[in-house]
């Protein structure tokens with residue numbers, strides 16, 4: 001156990017003072033992360049120092065989650081809590097105020113507004129990997145190749161921000177800065193891990209752009225409205241969503257509208273998600289030639305830790321290609 005309660009930590013330091021100097025390692029910060037992809041990025045920055053506590057495990061949905069007692073304990077001990085924001089982990093808003101009032105609460109959703117350039121990121125080599133597909137709309141090209149103040153702050157921004165690896169890079173920057181401020185004793189490691197992660201995420205962005213290039217003009221439908229950033233980054237064509245609010249199943253009128261959309265023949269593939277009941281998607285595709293795939297925005301069955309993020313992104317890219325390519 002790396003995580004030691006504050007009182008126990010003080011005792012440990014007291015004992016360490018009387019022992020040889022090499023045992024006097026500074027206690028890492030107590031860090032909590034909300035969902036697996038965020039936890040993975042935080043774990044990457046903390047590698048070699050400590051491990052963050054993860055709240056939403058397994059196949060749970062962050063849109064509707066109930067806290068376990070161990071989460072409450074972790075939040076009470078937390079120095080920092082990393083989460084996307086109330087737009088995603090709605091359940092956490094009151095919980096952080098109640099249990100982790102003294103902790104630094106970092107809403108990573110803010111990177112969408114503050115990232116130097118939402119689309120081109122930190123000078124990623126976007127021009128070299130520009131997929132050959134048709135631009136989704138006319139505004140698309142204007143958004144590329146020059147600095148601009150991309151305005152997403154209009155109220156309904158897709159909170160699934162980690163599905164754009166360039167935004168993930170921006171998050172890694174915020175995570176590292178926060179940890180350096182809270183736990184300066186390990187600043188060097190945090191900075192080194194950050195630099196390593198940025199290089200890896202740059203490479204991942206290029207790799208996925210090249211892989212996805214052949215399917216950018218293949219329209220597909222998704223289960224819930226989680227893929228705006230992914231589609232934006234890689235020029236994918238999302239033709240529609242089955243349900244806007246993932247907590248409630250769509251009503252009969254919505255189901256009929258989706259069936260009509262699917263019947264007009266343009267949609268190549270409909271993706272379900274492990275967080276939601278697949279029977280609805282089965283019903284929707286019954287008697288059609290629409291292909292079916294699964295996209296997992298959270299990494300439900302992947303092992304948590306530094307490697308999860310890249311594994312998750314690669315798996316979703318493979319799922320897209322498998323379902324969309326001719």
Ligand SMILES: [Zn+2]
Nearest residue numbers: 160224226246
């Ligand atoms: Zn979602």
